[in-house]
Amino acid sequence: MSAVFEVERLSKAFGGLAVTQAVSLAMAPGDRVALIGPNGAGKTTFVNLVTGHLKPDSGVVRLAGDQINGMKAMQRVQRGLVRSFQVTRLFPEMTPREHLALAVLQRQGRTGRLYGTFWSMPEVLEESEALLRTLGLEAAADRKVAEIAYGQQRLLEIAFALALRPKVLLLDEPAAGVPQSETPRIEAALAGLPADLAVLMIEHDMDLVFRFAKRVIVLAAGTIIFDGAPGDVTKDARVREAYLGSYADDRSVA
Amino acid sequence: MDANHPASLAEQVARPPFSASADWIGLAAILAAAIIGYLLFPNNLALLTRVIGIVMLVLSIDLVTGFCGVATLGHAALFGAGAYAAGIAAAHFGITDPIAMIAAGAAGGAVAGLISGLVVLLGHGLGQLVLSIAIVNLFHEAANKAASWTGGSDGLTDIAPSPLFGVFAFDLWGRTAYGLGIALLVIVFFLLQRLSRSPFGMLCRGIRQDPIRVAAMGASVRKTLLKMYIISGVVAGVGGGLNAISTQVVGLDSLSFTLSAQALVMLVLGGTGSLYGAIIGTFVVMLFEDFVSAANPFHWLTIMGALLVGVVLFAPRGIFGTAAQLFDQWRRR
Ligand SMILES: Nc1ncnc2c1ncn2[C@@H]1O[C@H](COP(=O)(O)OP(=O)(O)O)[C@@H](O)[C@H]1O
Ligand SMILES: [Mg+2]
Numbered sequence: 227m228s229a230v231f232e233v234e235r236l237s238k239a240f241g242g243l244a245v246t247q248a249v250s251l252a253m254a255p256g257d258r259v260a261l262i263g264p265n266g267a268g269k270t271t272f273v274n275l276v277t278g279h280l281k282p283d284s285g286v287v288r289l290a291g292d293q294i295n296g297m298k299a300m301q302r303v304q305r306g307l308v309r310s311f312q313v314t315r316l317f318p319e320m321t322p323r324e325h326l327a328l329a330v331l332q333r334q335g336r337t338g339r340l341y342g343t344f345w346s347m348p349e350v351l352e353e354s355e356a357l358l359r360t361l362g363l364e365a366a367a368d369r370k371v372a373e374i375a376y377g378q379q380r381l382l383e384i385a386f387a388l389a390l391r392p393k394v395l396l397l398d399e400p401a402a403g404v405p406q407s408e409t410p411r412i413e414a415a416l417a418g419l420p421a422d423l424a425v426l427m428i429e430h431d432m433d434l435v436f437r438f439a440k441r442v443i444v445l446a447a448g449t450i451i452f453d454g455a456p457g458d459v460t461k462d463a464r465v466r467e468a469y470l471g472s473y474a475d476d477r478s479v480a
Numbered sequence: 481m482d483a484n485h486p487a488s489l490a491e492q493v494a495r496p497p498f499s500a501s502a503d504w505i506g507l508a509a510i511l512a513a514a515i516i517g518y519l520l521f522p523n524n525l526a527l528l529t530r531v532i533g534i535v536m537l538v539l540s541i542d543l544v545t546g547f548c549g550v551a552t553l554g555h556a557a558l559f560g561a562g563a564y565a566a567g568i569a570a571a572h573f574g575i576t577d578p579i580a581m582i583a584a585g586a587a588g589g590a591v592a593g594l595i596s597g598l599v600v601l602l603g604h605g606l607g608q609l610v611l612s613i614a615i616v617n618l619f620h621e622a623a624n625k626a627a628s629w630t631g632g633s634d635g636l637t638d639i640a641p642s643p644l645f646g647v648f649a650f651d652l653w654g655r656t657a658y659g660l661g662i663a664l665l666v667i668v669f670f671l672l673q674r675l676s677r678s679p680f681g682m683l684c685r686g687i688r689q690d691p692i693r694v695a696a697m698g699a700s701v702r703k704t705l706l707k708m709y710i711i712s713g714v715v716a717g718v719g720g721g722l723n724a725i726s727t728q729v730v731g732l733d734s735l736s737f738t739l740s741a742q743a744l745v746m747l748v749l750g751g752t753g754s755l756y757g758a759i760i761g762t763f764v765v766m767l768f769e770d771f772v773s774a775a776n777p778f779h780w781l782t783i784m785g786a787l788l789v790g791v792v793l794f795a796p797r798g799i800f801g802t803a804a805q806l807f808d809q810w811r812r813r
């Protein structure tokens with residue numbers, strides 16, 4: 227299968243600290259990849275680099291065969307590279323329905339319109355309603371986001387991204403901050419993502435990772451140290467060292 | 481609806497948070513207030529018309545500050561540009577038809593809005609505030625220097641608008657100007673109400689709440705803000721044009737930092753982000769000023785200052801925002 231998303235030797239340093247070091251990966255439509263690694267490994271930075279929120283020092287990013295590094299963040303989104311945020315970024319005074327309507331209008335190139343409202347656009351209303359239902363957000367649909375549960379905000383982040391109909395979706399810790407009791411709903415939402423969408427998910431919850439991903443990439447200190455099947459990742463010596471290294475040090479000192 | 485969804489949910493039909501009847505009540509209230517103003521102060525119509533002109537300025541600030549979250553202390557640049565455009569059209573080009581003068585004001589305001597937007601949006605946060613002050617001072621200085629066009633510090637005179645629609649002359653009591661002002665206010669208000677609910681209006685509110693999220697959904701924050709600045713310029717320019725017509729003189733004070741700051745105070749007092757707040761804030765401050773400052777100019781500033789402190793501390797949503805909130809709480813019970 228041909229790649230929809232390719233990253234070649236992407237690098238970035240903050241001052242002297244190399245946070246991303248020659249990271250390369252490719253994804254095909256329908257891929258389910260988990261990107262894991264200890265805190266501070268550079269996972270969020272990687273997302274920021276490929277989406278254009280940060281400027282890499284070197285490297286190439288391609289979306290559907292076209293080179294997109296150099297484009298503004300906004301243009302990459304328009305081409306189908308969509309992300310969610312580790313800490314939700316939503317409009318606190320808008321309702322989930324308004325969020326989804328706005329995203330649908332944006333995808334259709336209609337957010338510049340100075341008249342009319344989405345309330346009188348049946349196709350926008352229907353599409354928002356369908357997304358609300360897919361993610362089980364009907365009950366919260368018309369309450370301000372600031373007033374709904376964090377788990378629901380997390381689900382809305384996913385719905386919002388889907389409303390943009392991406393080709394590649396980058397999810398930065400979609401279950402972070404959600405109470406254990408609500409993670410099954412997030413997991414169900416992830417399982418229901420469109421089959422042809424390429425998804426890269428950063429996540430710490432290993433149960434979620436193993437159930438979701440067909441492939442796991444481990445990042446440590448800005449370098450990919452493992453890229454393979456979920457079943458092999460715990461057996462890998464370098465991965466164990468990256469995760470356990472600090473404990474091992476502690477023990478040797480003690 | 482499928483069986484998975486309880487009937488109570490399925491039956492809940494989503495409704496917009498606004499209604500046509502409330503809109504008509506709002507417009508009717510503005511018209512009623514206009515008629516009451518006319519009946520109560522038949523000899524003070526010039527003041528009321530001036531207030532309407534300033535309402536347009538305050539509404540225009542609300543568009544960029546209340547809706548988009550860009551704070552400005554230089555918005556009189558847009559208002560003054562409209563006033564000078566209308567005045568210069570009449571005094572230098574013989575365009576004395578009042579509707580054409582308003583159109584000139586709108587165009588002048590739009591250009592000033594574009595220039596201000598291009599400059600102000602180069603900065604962020606406090607930087608924007610400083611740039612907006614710089615802009616209004618530059619406009620002020622430019623108008624002062626171009627005295628052959630603007631009359632400099634003497635002001636631009638020789639503005640003699642011809643009768644409205646060729647019928648209604650601008651009389652000594654200011655009835656025609658007042659009528660024109662009310663008509664313009666109703667039209668502007670109606671259009672801005674539509675604008676605030678449009679997809680563009682939603683996007684602007686999104687920018688105020690989280691610009692990074694807006695960029696991450698593929699929309700251009702800068703282009704959107706620039707567009708709003710131009711629209712804001714049209715609104716302020718109409719107000720400036722109205723002022724030029726009703727007072728038949730345009731002075732440098734219409735392009736001043738002081739006016740910009742006063743207008744922002746009116747907006748904060750009335751309540752940002754709502755069109756009613758802008759109108760109420762302007763009327764409260766300007767009428768209050770007229771009555772109190774006539775009696776005692778010292779007390780006027782003291783009372784005004786105290787009022788502002790009180791509103792910011794105890795009713796940060798402004799007069800209208802707080803009243804609406806209280807009404808909402810009362811209704812929910
Ligand atoms: N804007 C920045 N400036 C300087 N250092 C940064 C910046 N962003 C992230 N870092 C550093 O880069 C490293 C990786 O951070 P991050 O990508 O957030 O890690 P992760 O998401 O894997 O936990 C951390 O050491 C962090 O302190
Ligand atoms: Mg992170």
